Amino acid sequence: MHAPPIDERLSPMSDLFEDYAVAAARTGAYDEMFAPDQVARPTYRQLEEALASLDLADVSSRADSMARTFLDRGVTFDYAGEERPFPLDIVPRVISAPEWNVLERGVAQRVRALEAFLNDVYGRMSVAADGVVPRRIITSSKHFHRQVHGFEPAGGVRVHISGIDVVRDGEGTFRVLEDNVRVPSGVSYVLENRRAMAKGLPEAFSQQPIRPVEEYPRRLLSALRRTAPAGVDEPTVVVLTPGVFNSAYFEHTLLAGLMGVELVEGRDLICRGNRVYMRTTAGEQRVDVIYKRIDDDFLDPLQFRSDSMLGCPGLVNAARAGGVTIANAVGNGVADDKLVYSYVPDIIRYYLGEEPIIANVDTFRLEEDGAREEVLDRLDELVVKPVDGSGGKGLVIGPDASPEELDALRQRLVEDPRGWIAQPVLQLSTVPTLSGNRFGPRHVDLRPFAVNDGDDVWVLPGGLTRVALREGSLIVNSSQGGGSKDTWVLAESRNMPIEAEPRHSISIRERTSVWPVESSWRDRQAEQQQ
Amino acid sequence: MLSRIAESLFWIGRYVERADGTARILDVHLERLNHLPPEDQRSVAQDLLGVMGSRPDHDEFGLAELLHSIAFDRSHATSIAGSLGAARENARRARETVSSSLWECLNTTYYGLSQHRKDVVGTYRFCHWVLERTAMVGGLTDTTMSHDESWLFLVLGRSLERADMTARMLSTREVHTAGMSWVNMLRCAGAYESFLRTRRAAFDDRHAAEFLLMDRLFPRSIVYALRDADEALAKLDPSDTRLGHINDARRIVGQARTFLEFHRTDDLMVELPEHMERVQRAVAQASDAISRKYFNRADEQAWVGEVS
Numbered sequence: 116m117h118a119p120p121i122d123e124r125l126s127p128m129s130d131l132f133e134d135y136a137v138a139a140a141r142t143g144a145y146d147e148m149f150a151p152d153q154v155a156r157p158t159y160r161q162l163e164e165a166l167a168s169l170d171l172a173d174v175s176s177r178a179d180s181m182a183r184t185f186l187d188r189g190v191t192f193d194y195a196g197e198e199r200p201f202p203l204d205i206v207p208r209v210i211s212a213p214e215w216n217v218l219e220r221g222v223a224q225r226v227r228a229l230e231a232f233l234n235d236v237y238g239r240m241s242v243a244a245d246g247v248v249p250r251r252i253i254t255s256s257k258h259f260h261r262q263v264h265g266f267e268p269a270g271g272v273r274v275h276i277s278g279i280d281v282v283r284d285g286e287g288t289f290r291v292l293e294d295n296v297r298v299p300s301g302v303s304y305v306l307e308n309r310r311a312m313a314k315g316l317p318e319a320f321s322q323q324p325i326r327p328v329e330e331y332p333r334r335l336l337s338a339l340r341r342t343a344p345a346g347v348d349e350p351t352v353v354v355l356t357p358g359v360f361n362s363a364y365f366e367h368t369l370l371a372g373l374m375g376v377e378l379v380e381g382r383d384l385i386c387r388g389n390r391v392y393m394r395t396t397a398g399e400q401r402v403d404v405i406y407k408r409i410d411d412d413f414l415d416p417l418q419f420r421s422d423s424m425l426g427c428p429g430l431v432n433a434a435r436a437g438g439v440t441i442a443n444a445v446g447n448g449v450a451d452d453k454l455v456y457s458y459v460p461d462i463i464r465y466y467l468g469e470e471p472i473i474a475n476v477d478t479f480r481l482e483e484d485g486a487r488e489e490v491l492d493r494l495d496e497l498v499v500k501p502v503d504g505s506g507g508k509g510l511v512i513g514p515d516a517s518p519e520e521l522d523a524l525r526q527r528l529v530e531d532p533r534g535w536i537a538q539p540v541l542q543l544s545t546v547p548t549l550s551g552n553r554f555g556p557r558h559v560d561l562r563p564f565a566v567n568d569g570d571d572v573w574v575l576p577g578g579l580t581r582v583a584l585r586e587g588s589l590i591v592n593s594s595q596g597g598g599s600k601d602t603w604v605l606a607e608s609r610n611m612p613i614e615a616e617p618r619h620s621i622s623i624r625e626r627t628s629v630w631p632v633e634s635s636w637r638d639r640q641a642e643q644q645q
Numbered sequence: 646m647l648s649r650i651a652e653s654l655f656w657i658g659r660y661v662e663r664a665d666g667t668a669r670i671l672d673v674h675l676e677r678l679n680h681l682p683p684e685d686q687r688s689v690a691q692d693l694l695g696v697m698g699s700r701p702d703h704d705e706f707g708l709a710e711l712l713h714s715i716a717f718d719r720s721h722a723t724s725i726a727g728s729l730g731a732a733r734e735n736a737r738r739a740r741e742t743v744s745s746s747l748w749e750c751l752n753t754t755y756y757g758l759s760q761h762r763k764d765v766v767g768t769y770r771f772c773h774w775v776l777e778r779t780a781m782v783g784g785l786t787d788t789t790m791s792h793d794e795s796w797l798f799l800v801l802g803r804s805l806e807r808a809d810m811t812a813r814m815l816s817t818r819e820v821h822t823a824g825m826s827w828v829n830m831l832r833c834a835g836a837y838e839s840f841l842r843t844r845r846a847a848f849d850d851r852h853a854a855e856f857l858l859m860d861r862l863f864p865r866s867i868v869y870a871l872r873d874a875d876e877a878l879a880k881l882d883p884s885d886t887r888l889g890h891i892n893d894a895r896r897i898v899g900q901a902r903t904f905l906e907f908h909r910t911d912d913l914m915v916e917l918p919e920h921m922e923r924v925q926r927a928v929a930q931a932s933d934a935i936s937r938k939y940f941n942r943a944d945e946q947a948w949v950g951e952v953s
Binding site: 314317320321325345372374629 | 662676679680681683686734764766769770828838840841842900904908910916919920923
């Protein structure tokens with residue numbers, strides 16, 4: 116496909132993009148769609164044309180109808196006891212084939228390294244013995260669970276599903292912001308966003324080959340089945356949800372539905388003889404693989420919080436005995452720990468003997484004296500995060516904080532240096548986003564999802580792009596006013612088969628007929644009419 | 646009851662079901678079609694039109710023409726708008742027999758036909774709206790009409806057409822050369838989740854086709870639809886309950902159903918085109934036999950959907 120010469124293209128400065136250049140310059144960030152001279156980058160040319168053909172009325176009526184579809188379909192997240200639709204912006208984020216190629220390899224590399232790291236941490240701990248990661252840091256992680264020490268999980272995989280958050284810094288370089296190898300959520304929005312966009316902005320789809328995302332549930336199911344305990348021919352997979360009040364409940368139902376498996380709650384499960392069963396109308400049925408969507412702390416009252424009503428007593432022992440596969444494995448949180456994160460480049464070199472493909476964000480470890488001094492001095496220009504936080508909880512952005520907040524924070528850092536890390540404030544890249552009656556630059560991140568079946572790490576093309584809907588905001592979490600964008604990975608060429616399928620090419624003539632010969636009776640007459 | 650009324654009811658059933666099936670097929674395939682470059686779009690659009698039983702009148706037939714001829718063309722009963730118009734016309738002739746809420750629903754649908762934009766985005770909304778309306782027609786038919794002879798004729802038309810439309814949904818797998826054709830087949834029939842819940846193991850083309858052809862519990866499968874038709878025919882003609890040949894329509898429907906229901910094969914996908922052809926032919930023949938037996942004026946009622 117050839118891009119038309121520049122002077123013939125529709126001007127990007129239609130009403131909707133009025134003032135965009137000014138606002139983009141103000142953020143000082145890398146804009147995904149426009150180069151600094153306000154010419155759309157090649158990846159976005161087709162999209163720009165599609166958008167230029169729309170006026171404000173079109174765009175807002177489509178945005179409205181997409182939002183209504185989400186509510187109708189129940190694509191919501193639960194916030195403070197209220198079901199809210201997850202706002203989907205009409206402008207997708209586009210990633211070119213070469214860029215994706217790097218991201219894909221980088222994400223897979225990280226997953227393989229973290230898998231090896233977790234196996235080691237719950238086994239010989241050679242990573243500590245060899246001085247790559249201090250033992251103290253591993254054992255002091257809140258999510259290092261001694262209860263699962265010393266056994267290899269059935270199926271041999273610990274990180275079945277992961278979400279590696281990446282961002283683009285001011286220079287346009289992708290960097291990993293954090294790893295999610297416990298219960299990464301958000302993939303349901305990837306699937307739903309694509310469905311909604313195919314109907315909301317069809318013009319842009321017909322112009323370029325976009326890699327599909329719909330195979331995710333099948334990939335996931337096949338990975339879960341492949342990691343079932345040995346000796347099970349037809350493994351039964353279930354999704355374990357904390358219940359309807361969980362913020363990601365919609366996702367649990369969607370994934371269970373698309374995989375065609377049962378969605379169970381803790382009270383539906385029974386452990387006996389180190390096997391897990393679910394109560395069904397036909398009696399108890401053995402469960403072989405549990406896709407766990409609840410936190411480790413609530414999983415098994417015998418091992419963790421004894422007041423948990425969400426889990427099922429005995430699960431951890433069943434996993435230890437190899438009677439059930441739990442995905443992701445219990446205890447993975449130690450690899451999510453943000454202090455461990457700062458060691459991941461070394462972890463990659465140690466286990467894989469490779470250089471990291473995607474760099475980390477520079478991180479200050481507050482336990483190191485020099486680093487702590489520097490952080491305490493520059494607190495007003497850094498981001499400080501708790502090591503075990505998720506969803507943007509507890510995060511403090513220095514430049515936005517008041518002096519009192521900074522003083523309180525300083526106090527907490529000194530008291531608990533193990534509990535915090537500090538990073539420079541990254542100007543996350545921006546993508547045009549509908550706001551009121553025009554497009555404005557808004558900051559985005561990206562969470563690619565990877566599925567590991569033990570042999571191969573498959574990365575879903577694209578992933579979840581979250582966007583901070585408030586101008587200038589750097590916090591993209593849904594619980595704090597974030598929305599999402601559909602993420603398009605352009606295929607290298609249109610002819611790339613989306614999925615190789617054997618075609619039945621035998622022509623009708625070669626077939627032998629299987630139906631009985633028609634009786635001639637009176638329906639001759641009917642035949643003649645055809 | 647009057648033959649004329651029975652005939653109208655039969656065709657209301659068929660036309661509404663036809664609009665429903667066409668909207669389902671269009672909704673799912675439009676998404677796929679829209680992703681293609683223009684030259685492929687044209688050939689796929691022509692193939693899809695072929696599955697729906699028409700032929701393009703010129704080589705330039707593309708997406709826009711497809712939308713016109715299977716969604717919006719009021720002058721032909723092969724399109725969604727045309728079918729719904731024809732259903733309403735039949736209901737107008739049998740107004741005293743159908744319930745007033747059913748008539749009103751068909752009439753409102755008819756007047757809503759023109760309130761849609763005819764571009765791609767508009768067509769999605771149109772399909773969605775049509776599915777809502779046809780579901781409402783179905784619900785009102787079953788809950789506001791006595792399940793007597795008149796209702797049976799409506800159900801008979803509906804089930805025969807349903808078998809025919811499912812056969813067409815299965816035929817659409819031939820239309821696309823890449824992508825997950827079986828998922829689309831199932832999504833056309835609204836059967837995706839039901840199917841996933843029945844098959845715990847791996848699934849592919851063959852299982853999906855088998856499900857839509859032969860599943861005994863899924864209401865849009867061909868076997869299920871033919872059984873509905875069979876039951877309606879049996880109730881309509883309770884005189885002959887014992888031996889052998891009863892009437893042509895029952896024989897045709899019964900033979901097709903039993904053949905499919907108990908058919909065993911190792912290579913369903915190779916046989917699929919024959920199954921589809923025979924199911925569509927059986928529906929046409931049964932419809933014809935019903936006309937001869939009950940309506941007796943088959944020559945006056947032109948049904949244009951049987952060319953394939």
